[in-house]
Amino acid sequence: MNSNTLLEKLDKILSPIGVKVGNQRHLKAISSGMMMTLPLIVVGSLFLIVANPPVNPELVDPSTANIFMKFMLSWKEFAVNNYQTLTTPYNLTMGIVGMMSAFAIAYCLAGEYKMKSAMSGLIATAMFLMICAPSIDGAISTSYLGADGLFVAIIIGLVTVEITRFVEIRGWQLKFPDTVPPAVTAFVNSLLPLLLNIIVLYGLNILVITNTGVGVPETITKILTPALSIVDNIWGYIAIITFSNVLWILGVNGTSIIFPIVFALGIQNTGLNAELVAQGQDPTIAMNLQMFRYAIMGGAGNTIGLTLLMMRSKSTHLKSLGRLGIVPGICGINEPIIFGAPIVFNPILAIPFIVTPIVTVGLGYLVQVMGFVTPGYMVDPSFTPFFAQAYLSAMDFRNVLFVFALVLIGTVIYYPFFKVYEKNMLAQENGSNSQSIA
Incomplete structure (x- = not known):
């Protein structure tokens, strides 16, 4: 079977699905809403790279280092001493992407229904903060304001609009004379939808707290977090990585859920390899930290290859996104690609997003066991270019x-x-251009 035949068959199978999914108003609102947050995600990701320079001071002797390495060491020292300041742009962009997505998704879905978009977005934001960041002693928790709260943000963004629409369809609104300012009318008619949203959504959150002791975000995380015992073998490891990537497709930050498990295992086994090296032996444990690196080259789903393809795409959107995402992708940050392409709720790109890490992790295990590469015995810095991580390991x-x-x-x-x-993207872009010209 030649490549053209394969592309034709895939096009015949996947394109109708992609078109149908792309035109479904709720999924369209999720995609469009996440696109609205994309500039903030890209810029925030760059500051995370600045705050984590790719150098390990423990592996460099300052007295013998060249000019470049001395610069890297100085950068590292500056970053460590000013980490909180340097990461503030990240914390207030990517760190609140859940909250922003709740607003943006509700805004876009309300637009699909020809409802008041801004008010719908504000109601969704208020509900998201009530559920994911309740105030305690004058302070709020930021744990679920970012990508960890994205799944809840998607649900809230959609449900709040549907509840408001329920009120509007049934005509539960007051009508005022034309002499009453529109702002006053909008204010009064937003009270009932907001109240009903609080009763339904925040009431559900209270019910969950009463029965489990924690809120909706924490409950979802507990349900999705698998056990550590299954991952210390290649099949369990592939299963948990696949589980993580399926969650990403659904809009859940799967990496954050499995990270404590796979990272703890990786650190432990990397340390055991280090002990073997210290004793003059070769490292032999394949399930070390590098297995996780093989699973997230370019970020979750191993999207570095996709980003390279996008950089040369005929689609203006994909080409621009690829060029924006390549530097963060090299350092393992691919939220711009996941939310911008998007990969979330995308039945076409979901397949390689899930399959590619299975292949790379499987090959990574084989080459270590067969002795073609050296199993990792050093913990390399996070957010370091993938090739530098490979060498430092x-x-x-x-x-x-x-x-x-x-x-x-x-x-x-x-x-x-x-x-x-x-x-499909080219067809959409050409259609938009034709409408603009008309």
């Missing part, structure tokens, strides 16, 4: 060559699905 250039091979493999996996999606 075992000080072996074979590891670097291997991760570049994984990028190539990931690009090949994404390619046919990307071409189908690109075709």
Whole structure:
């Protein structure tokens, strides 16, 4: 089967699904709403990179370092001493993406229904803060304001609009004479929808707290968090990585849910490899921290290959997004791609998003067991370019060559699905241009 035949078959199967999903108003609102937050996500991600320079001071001797390494050490020292200041742009952009998404999704869905978009967005924001960031002693928790609260934000953004629409459809609104200012009319008629939203959604949150001791966001996290015992073997590890990526497709930050499990396991086994090296032996434990790095090259779903394809896309949207996302992607930050393409609720790109990490993790395990690369025995810095992480994990250039091979493999996996999606995007862009000209 040649590539053209494969693309035609994929196009025939996936394009109708993509069109149907793309035109469904709720999914369209999720996609459009997340796109509204994209500039903030991109800029915030850049500041996270600035605050985490790719150098490990423990591996560099300042007395023998060259000018470049001395600069890197100075940058690292500055970043450590001013970490909170440097990460403030990240914390107040990506760190509140859940809250912003609640507003944006409700705004877009209300627009689909020809309702008052701004008021719908404000109601969704208020409900999100009540449920995900309640005030305690004058302070609010920020734990679920960001990507960890995104799933709840999506639900709130959609449900609040539907509740408001329920009120409007039944005509439960007051009509005033034309002499009454529109602002007063809008104010009065927003009271009942807001009250009903509080009764339904916040009432549900209170009910959950009463029965479980924690709110809706914490309850969802507990339900989704799997057990540690299954991940210390390749099949369990692949299962939990796949579970994480399925959650991402649904708008849930799957990486944050599995991170404590896979990172704890990775640190533990990397430490055991380090003990072997200290004793003059070769590291032998394959389930080390590098397995997690193989799973998230370019970010969740191994999207570095997709980003490279997007950079050369014929679609203006995809090309612009690829060029914006390549630097954060090299450092493992791919929220701009996940929410911007988008991959969330995208049946076409969801397939390689799930499949690619399965392949890269499986290959990563095999090459370590077979001795083609050195198993990781050092904990490399987070948010470091993927090729630098590969080298720092075992000080072996074979590891670097291997991760570049994984990028190539990931690009090949994404390619046919990307071409189908690109075709759909081009059709949408050409349709928009035609309407603008008309």
